[in-house]
Amino acid sequence: PSKPRPQIIFVIGGPGSGKGTQTSKMARHYNYESISVGEILRNQLLHHAPSDRKWELIAQIIANGELAPQDTTIEELKHQFIKRQGAEGFIVDGFPREISQAFTFEEQIGSPDLVVLLACSNQQLRQRLEKRAALQGRPDDNAHAIERRLETFKQNITLIAKYYQERGLIVRIDAERDEDEIFADIRAVVLERLF
Ligand code: UP5
Ligand code: MG
Numbered sequence: 001p002s003k004p005r006p007q008i009i010f011v012i013g014g015p016g017s018g019k020g021t022q023t024s025k026m027a028r029h030y031n032y033e034s035i036s037v038g039e040i041l042r043n044q045l046l047h048h049a050p051s052d053r054k055w056e057l058i059a060q061i062i063a064n065g066e067l068a069p070q071d072t073t074i075e076e077l078k079h080q081f082i083k084r085q086g087a088e089g090f091i092v093d094g095f096p097r098e099i100s101q102a103f104t105f106e107e108q109i110g111s112p113d114l115v116v117l118l119a120c121s122n123q124q125l126r127q128r129l130e131k132r133a134a135l136q137g138r139p140d141d142n143a144h145a146i147e148r149r150l151e152t153f154k155q156n157i158t159l160i161a162k163y164y165q166e167r168g169l170i171v172r173i174d175a176e177r178d179e180d181e182i183f184a185d186i187r188a189v190v191l192e193r194l195f
Contacts, residue, residue: 005110006087006088006089006090007032007088007089007090007113007114007194008089008090008092008109008110008111008112008113008114009026009032009089009090009091009092009112009113009114009115009116009190009194010092010095010096010112010114010115010116011023011026011091011092011093011094011116011118012094012095012096012115012116012117012118012157012160013117013118013119013120013153013175014118014120014122014125014149014150014153014154014157015065015125015129015146015149015150015153016120016124016125016126016128016129016132017118017119017120017125017175018118018120018175018179018182019036019093019094019118020036020039020093020094021179022116022118022175022179022182022183022186023036023091023092023093025179025183025186026091026183026186026190027091029187030088030089030091030190031088032087032088032089032090032091033084033087033089033090033091034090034091034092034093035077035080035081035084035090035091035092035093035095036092036093036094037073037076037077037092037093037094037095038062038093038094039093040076040077040080041058041062041068041072041073041076042062042138044058044076045058045059045062054072058072059139062139062140063139063140063145064140064144064145064148065140065144065145065146065147065148065149065150065151065152066148066152067097067098067152070098070100070101070104073095073097073101074101074104074105074108077092077095077105077109078108078109081109092112096160097152097153097156098156098159098160099156099159099160099163102160102163102164112164112169113169113193113194114169114171114189114190114193114194115164115169115170115171116170116171116173116186116189117157117161117170117171117172117173118173118175118182119172119173119174119175119176120175120176121176122150124176125150126146126150129141129146130146133146171189171193173185173186173189
């Protein structure tokens with residue numbers, strides 16, 4: 001019998017909502033591959049010379065809290081799926097960021113089986129990112145970029161959530177709690193929906 005196709009779970013939410021934190025927990029727990037589009041883009045920036053115009057522009061976009069060009073994002077994502085083919089499942093952290101990305105992913109890779117939306121107030125998101133900024137300092141964890149990231153998220157989430165809601169794929173999780181409580185809810189949802 002042919003192998004069932006891999007499960008694809010999207011984890012979306014505002015900046016600082018815990019996408020990275022929960023994606024790592026999920027990938028470990030289910031032995032799925034995790035793919036963080038933001039991290040891939042940040043990594044690429046380190047591997048291209050400052051004279052590379054395309055990546056120089058993307059560095060500016062990210063530092064401003066806006067969205068990288070869709071073609072680049074999808075190409076990077078596709079590359080990761082190909083590189084890790086054979087995985088039983090994928091947890092995708094921080095994608096899609098706009099509705100057209102959702103459509104393109106579906107055309108070129110496939111449909112997600114579940115979309116986890118981590119819901120958190122802007123006030124809580126700001127607090128978490130400011131705290132992280134003081135400790136680590138990601139280039140986009142400054143006051144200006146944080147506000148732009150919040151706005152970019154707000155502009156796009158309504159259509160994305162509506163689209164997956166209509167197809168019964170999205171589950172909204174209260175992400176303003178302890179990491180482990182959130183993860184317990186996610187496990188319950190995954191168990192109910194996918195296993
Ligand atoms: N933390 C986590 N969970 C907590 C909890 N329950 N209670 C208290 N604290 C909690 O967590 C953020 C911080 O909060 C950490 O310090 C953590 O310990 C703490 P994290 O798990 O990192 O949250 P996450 O949602 O991953 O936050 P992140 O800052 O990574 O979100 P962004 O959406 O801003 O970042 P991302 O890397 O996804 O994207 C960065 C940029 O890349 C985008 O702005 C955009 O410019 C670009 N991009 C694209 O253009 N296209 C894409 O498709 C993806 C990215
Ligand atoms: Mg993250």
